[in-house]
Amino acid sequence: MYPHVLRPGTIGTLPLANRVVMGAMHLNLEALDDGGAALAAFYAERARGGAGLLVTGGSAVSETGAGGPGYSLVNDPAHGDALARVAAAVHREGGRIALQLFHAGRYALLDDRTPLAPSAVHSRFSGTTPRAMTPSELASTAADFASGARRARELGFDAVELMGSEGYLLNQFLAPLTNRRTDAWGGDAERRRRFPLEVLDAVRDAVGADFPVLYRTSGADLVEGGTPPEEAEAFCVALAEHGADAVDVGVGWHESRVPTVQAVVPPGAWARYAESVRKALHAAGHGRVPVIASNRVNRLEQAEELARGGLDFVSMARPFLADPQIVAKSRAGRTELVVPCLGCNEACIDRSFGTERVSCLVNPRAGHELDFPERVSAAPRRFAVVGAGPAGLEAARALAALGHRVEVFEAAAEAGGQFTLARRVPGKEDFGTAIRTWEAELARLGVRLHLRRRIGLGDVPLLRGFDGAVLATGVTPRLPTLPGWAQARLLTYAEAFAAPEELGERVLVLGGGGIAVDLAHWLVSPQRPRTAEEFLTEHGLADGPRPEPASRSVTVARRGKRIGAGMGPSTRWAVVGELRSRGVELLTGVTYHEVTPDGVLLTDAEGTRRLVPADTVVTALGQERERSPLPALRAAGVPYEVVGGAADAAGLTAVRATAEALRAAHRLAAAEPVPSG
Structure with missing residues (x-):
């Protein structure tokens, strides 16, 4: 080939x-x-x-x-x-x-x-x-x-x-x-x-x-x-x-x-x-x-x-x-x-550039090969993984690679969790490839993937048939408490990614973390992969076609002082630079007051109270843990691990989620089986 x-x-x-x-x-x-x-x-x-x-x-x-x-x-x-x-x-x-x-x-x-x-x-x-x-x-x-x-x-x-x-x-x-x-x-x-x-x-x-x-x-x-x-x-x-x-x-x-x-x-x-x-x-x-x-x-x-x-x-x-x-x-x-x-x-x-071991988001074993040897178990057991985002997919892969029988239960119609949103962002198309690769590897290892399958208290008998479980249900968008938000045309970041046709020509994104930056980048970029010639031309390294003008006017506003806080330092500056070059207005140090049909009333960093006009307001103000299957796991009485956003939504990154999933899988596999009955 x-x-x-x-x-x-x-x-x-x-x-x-x-x-x-x-x-x-x-x-x-x-x-x-x-x-x-x-x-x-x-x-x-x-x-x-x-x-x-x-x-x-x-x-x-x-x-x-x-x-x-x-x-x-x-x-x-x-x-x-x-x-x-x-x-x-x-x-x-x-x-x-x-x-x-x-x-x-x-x-x-x-x-x-x-x-x-x-x-x-x-x-x-x-x-x-x-x-x-x-x-x-x-x-x-x-x-x-x-x-x-x-x-x-x-x-x-x-x-x-x-x-x-x-x-x-x-x-x-x-x-x-x-x-x-x-x-x-x-x-x-x-x-x-x-x-x-x-x-x-x-x-x-x-x-x-x-x-x-x-x-x-x-x-x-x-x-x-x-x-x-x-x-x-x-x-x-x-x-x-x-x-x-x-x-x-x-x-x-x-x-x-x-x-x-x-x-x-x-x-x-x-x-x-x-x-x-x-x-x-x-x-x-x-x-x-x-x-x-x-x-x-x-x-x-x-x-x-x-x-x-x-x-x-x-x-x-x-x-x-x-x-x-x-x-x-x-x-x-x-x-x-x-x-x-x-x-x-x-x-x-x-x-x-620091002292922490280098590893990889999609392969958390990298740099830890001795810590996580993938030796096939002589006594395979059954494990359930609840949630098929990156953490759930990695937990299932790790358990199956150790020779265990694994079933994954995902409430959504497709696997991938927040990777299904990230894959839309310019330059992040391979997040979608990663999902497909995980799915292909799970199929090779014999893992059963159940989509549109939400786990609840009615599934306690089902869960009791497993020797252990991983809860990897991730996060849900945090809803704002601003006056007027329920009546205004306001979407969560997940809704905005899922339904771009619902967005108007003027979009205001509340929140300035990594998801807000990704969303803004997506909104002002051509909906196709950028060519090398276009990239080099934009940076003055080649003579080629100029970038297509943005079809929307986008503003990103956050309370903090730094757009993209929490993003990796070698990536943040590059992506924020892309936003500026495409005309995105970046507001920091703001105080939100009210969502209106015409936009958001806020006080900016200079102390000026003003209305930022918007046809659509998108909230990216953080995330909450999604742990609804937890009572069922507790009632089933099987050993379980909670990983990723389901464990802690604060400071969540995909790197942390997949690393936690790998460690959890090896801990479960190494634990002594719990006697039935």
Whole structure:
């Protein structure tokens, strides 16, 4: 099915089973005090799933280069055994793995030390101003990279990748914005690329010609003052001349105001930069150096299209969080079972900048493989799951994967819960795919799904026939108590998503959390997926069609001071920016007074009492627990767990809901059976 991307390939002297690379992701497993057990289990499962090459999250070449306290230190002997364990675990599964060598530069998150960088240019990401590196520090840093590469080879890794993208140290030297030196390492394009090339030379000398060295570079920095396109391409040619065995092309800095990995970015939008690098290498006579395309490729079908178009390898990072078996399932023709990466960033990228373990909304086992082994029970039991939203679907999947017989009862006409609303939002179409994937997996595991089946006290005899249950009925919209709301044309967010024809031309959304933002985004966007060309044009990166004007006037008003509070930090700014660009009026710090037939009377942040006109008012003022089946579970006397919104609606996220569901399923399965009678 995938003759191009699944054909064998070679990077340097390293033969690979296919052209799919699992890109580097920092996991916050790297510095756990467990001897590398969790990290090894994570990578072993991805190797078992068929990735051609795995690239680890960055291993810092020095303490001053670490991105935070959770990074491994390749040159620290205390980290050696754990890293060696990772390489050995991957090899036992028949996989190949490269260690990424990393220096954060001005992005380093250090407690009591000043980060090092080409020049003393303040970083909005780290909130610090670094110190310009001295010539001796440049030499010692290049030596750190070299010793790190030598150490990686000794520890059993198959290759190394030098991290020179996403605004980290080596990337900083190339950009006029961050390299303001006037000495031998700055001042013009040739001197700006001197230090990264010195690092590559040092690494190549340290490991020899027969050990593959990949270089991850930036195809587009997407910041003002970043590396000019012609210099970026010339640098890639220089990488080939200095012995790089592959060029891995990334995009964007953490300070960029152009989204790069969020759901609002159409899949494959950044492939053009890898294609440009490939053309530059071929034109310079280095066509045998493979180019790796990366960023926002979340299906093997997309990877196949890129490989068919001439790109040598395709890097997919977060899709391997969502589904370690993405290659194996796709190769077997079971694409309906491939769990899609949603691009939500909540459990992965957002956590990677802190200390919490990286995981995945649709695969909460990710990063916890040792905590939740899926060993089939020798004594299968019967479990009921009440509710078929994300939490219920995950609980049912986890119980069935452990070999138990499971039945799911859902009051609605379809499974998915609030995912059925989210799938309508621009960029969130894969929330619908996730529902279908869960359903397909449950069918494969033999789970019975009962739709339009509400559980109540009359079902106590039914529930007594199970050995345990999970209550995952989710939430219902909280109704407002404002004067006039019952007489006005007011809808809940669920009603608005379900019946857009009921909405007028002027819509006022009360509440400014994630659901309100999603609803507003949906109301002002074309009701079709955005193309890559349209996205790039909107951000000034291509000449293409202008976005369609919004068909409605939308206002979002909330009492708090921040629109999108509670959303993941790497997503919020991108989506709120989309709302502003489409003319949505955002009001914060308001006091609601009354809903009228003409709109809502409120006092705004400036203290002005005014009417915000609206044909339709939609309330997204929070949620309440839906627990109506709970009395039946209690009366049945079976062990049960309550998860997700049914447990606590405050601060509810889908990440929390699915993680709770996984834990609940394993607790129920591990508990001693309750004797009947």
